[in-house]
Every structure is written in C-alpha cells, then in structure tokens.
Amino acid sequence: MRKINLKQISLFFGLICSLLSFTQEKKWTLQECVAHALENNISIQQSGLDKEIARENITSAKGNFLPTLNGSASGNLNFGSYIGQDGSRISTNTFRSGIGLNAGITVFNGFRNTNLYKQAQLGLEASEVQFQKLKDDISLYVVNSYLNALLSKENYKIAEEQVKVSQQQIENIKILVDQGVKPKSDLFNAQAELASNNENLIAAQNSIDLALLNLSQLLQVPNKGFDIQDVEINLSSAKLMYDDTQRIFEKALQNRPEIRAAEINIENSEIDIEIAKSALYPTINLGASLGTSYQHVLGEKDRITIVDPDNPGDIAYIPIFEPDDLVNPILIPTSDPRNPVNYKSISNGFAKQFSDNLGYNIGVSINIPIFNGFRTKSSINRAKISKERIVYGLGQAKQDLYSTIENAYLDARAALNQYEASDASLTAQEEAFRTAQESYSNGVMTPFEFQQVRNRLTNAQSSLANAKFNFVFKSKLLEFYYGIPISLD
The missing domain is CATH 1.20.1600.10 (Outer membrane efflux proteins (OEP))
Structure with missing residues (x-):
C-alpha cells in the first residue's frame, strides 16, 4: 500500500511539473x-x-x-380627550387600523x-x-x-x-x-x-x-x-x-x-x-382603490348591533360594557313603559368591521397646463x-x-x-x-x-x-x- 501511495504521489508531482513546464513554454500569438x-x-x-x-x-x-399597484396598512393609538358631537369633552383611548389597495395608470402624458x-x-x-x-x-x-x-x-x-x-x-x-x-x-x-x-x-x-x-x-x-x-x-x-x-x-x-x-x-x-x-x-390618469378600517375603544368591548325583532330594518349602535349573553335577548325599556322593545345584541368585532367598512373608489384625473x-x-x-x-x-x-x-x-x-x-x-x-x-x-x-x-x-x-x-x-x-x-x- 505504501509503495502504491508513493507511486501515485510521484505521478502527481510529475503531472504538476509537466503542466508548469507547458505554461512556461507557451508562446502567445x-x-x-x-x-x-x-x-x-x-x-x-x-x-x-x-x-x-x-x-x-x-x-x-x-x-x-x-399600471401601478400599491398596498397600505396603518395602526394608530389615540390618547387623551376630544370634543364630542354634543359639545362635551370625552376622555378615552382608542385604537384604529386600516388597510387599502391603490391602482393607477397614466393614460396620456x-x-x-x-x-x-x-x-x-x-x-x-x-x-x-x-x-x-x-x-x-x-x-x-x-x-x-x-x-x-x-x-x-x-x-x-x-x-x-x-x-x-x-x-x-x-x-x-x-x-x-x-x-x-x-x-x-x-x-x-x-x-x-x-x-x-x-x-x-x-x-x-x-x-x-x-x-x-x-x-x-x-x-x-x-x-x-x-x-x-x-x-x-x-x-x-x-x-x-x-x-x-x-x-x-x-x-x-x-x-x-x-x-x-x-x-x-x-x-x-x-x-x-x-x-x-x-x-x-394635458396629463390623464386613471385610478382605483379599495380600503377598510377597524376602530376599538381601549378597555371596552367592541360595539354591538341592537336589532328590533319587530322592526328588523332598525339598526342602532350603542356601547354594551358587559353583555353577559349575546345570544339571548336583552330587554331595554323605552320612554313608554307600556310599549317595551325587545332587542338582540350582535358582536361588532374586528372581522365584522373590516367587512362592513369595505369601500371602493375609481376615478379619472386630468391635469391641463395653462401657465x-x-x-x-x-x-x-x-x-x-x-x-x-x-x-x-x-x-x-x-x-x-x-x-x-x-x-x-x-x-x-x-x-x-x-x-x-x-x-x-x-x-x-x-x-x-x-x-x-x-x-x-x-x-x-x-x-x-x-x-x-x-x-x-x-x-x-x-x-x-x-x-x-x-x-x-x-x-x-x-x-x-x-x-x-x-x-x-
């Protein structure tokens, strides 16, 4: 085995020497x-x-x-107070998020x-x-x-x-x-x-x-x-x-x-x-977009939908802080005690808001240079x-x-x-x-x-x-x- 290895090594070095010799003897045209x-x-x-x-x-x-296509996503935490619709100051913390897609193409420029x-x-x-x-x-x-x-x-x-x-x-x-x-x-x-x-x-x-x-x-x-x-x-x-x-x-x-x-x-x-x-x-651009959003008051349950079973078309949004059961009806009296109204609460969470708030837009803009x-x-x-x-x-x-x-x-x-x-x-x-x-x-x-x-x-x-x-x-x-x-x- 040792003789074979020595022979292989000799052949290897002989090959290397021959290659080096060939390299040195090469003459470039x-x-x-x-x-x-x-x-x-x-x-x-x-x-x-x-x-x-x-x-x-x-x-x-x-x-x-x-055309161009761009996606967007946002999330915002709001702290402090703001003025409500009735003029009173409301102090609350909210979270708002949204996503959208925007597409546009230049028709003529x-x-x-x-x-x-x-x-x-x-x-x-x-x-x-x-x-x-x-x-x-x-x-x-x-x-x-x-x-x-x-x-x-x-x-x-x-x-x-x-x-x-x-x-x-x-x-x-x-x-x-x-x-x-x-x-x-x-x-x-x-x-x-x-x-x-x-x-x-x-x-x-x-x-x-x-x-x-x-x-x-x-x-x-x-x-x-x-x-x-x-x-x-x-x-x-x-x-x-x-x-x-x-x-x-x-x-x-x-x-x-x-x-x-x-x-x-x-x-x-x-x-x-x-x-x-x-x-x-003039420059003519065509654009389209879609978007949706989600809003949540920190520390509270998401808003629910209150539906009158006798008037299914009436839909109101009121805050329910601790709804124990969203399946069973909740009895809420009206101003007339002889005519109580029976309401049913429905969750208005993340998925539902994204679905309900989904909106679309398409439009054309023309910019005409004048001066x-x-x-x-x-x-x-x-x-x-x-x-x-x-x-x-x-x-x-x-x-x-x-x-x-x-x-x-x-x-x-x-x-x-x-x-x-x-x-x-x-x-x-x-x-x-x-x-x-x-x-x-x-x-x-x-x-x-x-x-x-x-x-x-x-x-x-x-x-x-x-x-x-x-x-x-x-x-x-x-x-x-x-x-x-x-x-x-």
Whole structure:
C-alpha cells in the first residue's frame, strides 16, 4: 500500500511539473493576446456592465406603460380627550387600523413615456458603440505592444550576431598576431569591441524583458515565463494598399463607432426636445382603490348591533360594557313603559368591521397646463440649442476621423519610404562590410576604419528593423480604419 501511495504521489508531482513546464513554454500569438485582453481587461468588463445597466433602463422605461399597484396598512393609538358631537369633552383611548389597495395608470402624458422608451433604446445602442470603441482601442494597444516585443527580439538577434562576428574576429586576429602579421594591439581592440557588443546584447535583452513586461501587464497575466511567438514578417513586396485617404474615410464613416456615437447623440437630442414639449399637453390618469378600517375603544368591548325583532330594518349602535349573553335577548325599556322593545345584541368585532367598512373608489384625473412661468418654453428652447451644439459634435467627429486617417496615411507612406531606403542602405552596408573584411585581413585597412564600417552595418540593420515594424503597424492601422481586422499573417 505504501509503495502504491508513493507511486501515485510521484505521478502527481510529475503531472504538476509537466503542466508548469507547458505554461512556461507557451508562446502567445497575436490573436491570443488580443482575445485575452478583450476578455479580461477591467475597462472592457466595466463597459460590459454599462450595457447591462442600459438594458435595465429599457425595462424601467417599459414599466411606465404598465399600471401601478400599491398596498397600505396603518395602526394608530389615540390618547387623551376630544370634543364630542354634543359639545362635551370625552376622555378615552382608542385604537384604529386600516388597510387599502391603490391602482393607477397614466393614460396620456404628451407621449413622454413613449419618448423615454425610445431614449432608453438609444442608450443601449450608445453603450454598445462605446463598448466597441473601447475594444478597438485595447486591440490597437495590444498590437502595438506585440510589435514592440517583436522589434526588441529582432534587435537582440542583431546584437547577438555582432557578438558572434566579434568572437570570430578575435580568433582570426589571434592567428595573425601569432604569425606576426598583426600587432597585439589589434587583438586588444577586438576584445574591447567584443565587450562593447556584449554590453549591447545585455541592453537588447533588457529591452525584450521590458517589452514583454509591458505586454503581460496589458494582458493582466503573470510576467514570469511569459513569451510571444516569433513571427517572420516578409516585406519583399512592401506597398500601400490605397492610393489616397478618401476611400478609407468613406468606409470608416460607415463602420467607426465614434461616428455612430455622434449620430446617436443627435437622435437623443431630438427626443429631448419631444420630451420637453410633452409638458405642453394635458396629463390623464386613471385610478382605483379599495380600503377598510377597524376602530376599538381601549378597555371596552367592541360595539354591538341592537336589532328590533319587530322592526328588523332598525339598526342602532350603542356601547354594551358587559353583555353577559349575546345570544339571548336583552330587554331595554323605552320612554313608554307600556310599549317595551325587545332587542338582540350582535358582536361588532374586528372581522365584522373590516367587512362592513369595505369601500371602493375609481376615478379619472386630468391635469391641463395653462401657465407655469415660461419654464416649459425655456426647457424646449434649451433642448433645441443643445441639439444644435450636438450637431456640431458630429461634424467635429468626422473632421477628427479624417485628420486621423490622413495622418495615419502619411505616416504609413513615410514608413514605407523609410523602409525602402533602409533596405537599400543595408544592402550597400553589407557589401561594404564584406569588402572591409577582405581589406582588413590583408592589412590594407586599420582596425579603426574597419570598426567604422562594422558600426555602419549594425546601424543599418537596426534602422531596417525599426522601419519594418513601423511600416507594418502603420499599414495595419490603415486597414483597421478600413474595417479589416488586424493580423500578422
């Protein structure tokens, strides 16, 4: 049994280690990074809750068309004295309770409820548009951070290659120094250059670490073991997809959320005007209610009903303080002793009072506005002025979008030109470096001159890498405004 347990424990820890190893070896693709950010970003989650609030606002607006029903209950203890109907002061303590139901519905209020419902629907669409705008912004941030990480890795490869070249150069110089062809100072210079290249390599690694840290923080995932998938970006036929910005702008007007948000604001302002105008119309309400009550004098029996058997229609209410028997008749003499009246007492308790006191009510109320100090007129004018202001907002949104696309287009074109120039420069520097290597090996070129050529090659490689990734992002940004999802495939 002990051996089996140890075996199970070993398998368990082996599984855990394999899972940890898989987690550390995972390399994120761009699509995975964007998807993870859109799913886990806190701002996006908050915006998603804003959509839920907008849906609840629609439910609330629908409720304005439905009747209301409210119940009520009360209980009161009254102490002290009061003036009776005969003018005498009566000192007594009473308890009174009651319950009721009230229902009401607005039949007409100048289409205010209808416009509030339309406004709630626009609110939901506005929250969805804002949600999409936030997703677009987060996606661009992720793509830019991802490309920065790729650029850092590219620069690391360049620095690593320079270290290898320096190491090979030291080996070659050692041979020449041993043969007496080169002075020993050349070896010292080469070793110093290797140390400098190693320093650049460390700086390049730090740049990768910072880029990955920035991306992992954007994704809100642990930085330990985080890495991205290497992407081979081929720009052998680099060119812009579009000749000018007009085509991109016309397409962006149809799909960009910031434009739709400005249009929704205008529609919402038009509804605000109609809501303000609703105060000019009469309001019609229909209502109904029912209620009942119970009253009791503290310290006394509830009142009873005295019925004349010969005149069942005669009903009187008198206090009976100690009725010994409510079933047997009680003989109460009248003013005429020859004509006694026979009465029968009946309890008038809680249930009977609630039943006897039950009452109903139904009614219609109409409120017609006549004059309210020009407040309604002022509200309408403010709503109209606000609409005019919001209309300018749409024009500003279009102008901002066009400026953004123009700048992105010029940036992309400049990045393309820079890439082509850097590519041509690198080709020339590579040829110059090969020639310099031969000259240096033959003793024609000094170490300082050779190092200058080598530095120009390194700068050309770095410049091309920067130009390449800059052009990729700028060109993808243009595609993004055109409505094409960003991808590095």
